[in-house]
Amino acid sequence: xxxxxxxxxxxxxxxxxxxxxxxxxxxxxxxxxxxxxxxxxxxxxxxxxxxxxxxxxxxxxxxxxxxxxxxxxxxxxxxxxxxxxxxxxxxxxxxxxxxxxxxxxxxxxxxxxxxxxxxxxxxxxxxxxxxxxxxxxxxxxxxxxxxxxxxxxxxxxxxxxxxxxxxxxxxxxxxxxxxxxxxxxxxxxxxxxxxxxxxxxxxxxxxxxxxxxxxxxxxxxxxxxxxxxxxxxxxxxxxxxxxxxxxxxxxxxxxxxxxx
Numbered sequence: 570x571x572x573x574x575x576x577x578x579x580x581x582x583x584x585x586x587x588x589x590x591x592x593x594x595x596x597x598x599x600x601x602x603x604x605x606x607x608x609x610x611x612x613x614x615x616x617x618x619x620x621x622x623x624x625x626x627x628x629x630x631x632x633x634x635x636x637x638x639x640x641x642x643x644x645x646x647x648x649x650x651x652x653x654x655x656x657x658x659x660x661x662x663x664x665x666x667x668x669x670x671x672x673x674x675x676x677x678x679x680x681x682x683x684x685x686x687x688x689x690x691x692x693x694x695x696x697x698x699x700x701x702x703x704x705x706x707x708x709x710x711x712x713x714x715x716x717x718x719x720x721x722x723x724x725x726x727x728x729x730x731x732x733x734x735x736x737x738x739x740x741x742x743x744x745x746x747x748x749x750x751x752x753x754x755x756x757x758x759x760x761x762x763x764x765x766x767x768x769x770x771x772x773x774x775x776x777x778x779x780x781x782x783x784x785x786x787x788x789x790x791x792x793x794x795x796x797x798x799x800x801x802x803x804x805x806x807x808x809x810x811x812x813x814x815x816x817x818x819x820x821x822x823x824x825x826x827x828x829x
Contacts, residue, residue: 579662580662594624602658666718762820
């Protein structure tokens with residue numbers, strides 16, 4: 570495989586599983602050095618470390634930080650760790666793959682509260698801006714640099730128990746557009762990637778998980794689910810310098826699923 574990302578650095582927020590890890594693996598295979606933030610318990614640590622060893626097997630530099638990337642009070646400390654690791658290098662790709670939200674309905678016994686909305690919108694939406702600002706203020710972005718984040722069809726398509734995440738994804742997309750406009754003079758582009766229904770741990774947390782998969786198979790013209798690897802391929806493409814003129818948009822990676 571061509572090491573076309575050698576001497577470049579990427580930061581993945583939420584890179585131990587799902588779309589985040591699949592994307593990290595793809596970038597590592599192409600030679601990109603990585604910084605990965607993730608959340609894991611001690612029980613999960615052994616399995617996750619084995620996955621990180623796979624990334625290291627491609628000969629890249631890798632910094633992994635087990636820390637909640639959504640915590641504003643940890644942002645300064647985490648930025649300092651990045652600066653120490655980079656040793657003067659710059660970040661070419663920031664990938665926001667944080668999945669931390671509340672999946673409760675609007676009616677019933679246990680319903681969404683205002684704080685549920687606030688936590689979800691901050692974690693899955695506003696944190697994109699928090700990290701972008703921290704890296705920008707610290708002058709850590711390369712020129713050009715790419716900011717990528719994962720949204721979903723749920724940002725506009727209502728679904729039971731998805732209201733808080735839907736609001737968060739809509740917020741994420743709005744922030745993405747503003748970043749694209751205001752950071753363009755600094756050669757920084759920003760795009761959201763909208764994957765089709767993908768069988769990941771995050772999806773399995775959604776109520777009606779099996780129904781979602783079944784409906785997706787019927788809607789998708791290929792009659793297949795989107796896979797993390799297919800999404801990672803587009804992260805790779807969007808990370809290339811040739812994609813620099815694409816900014817402020819939503820790139821659909823769903824095999825045509827959203828057309829029906």
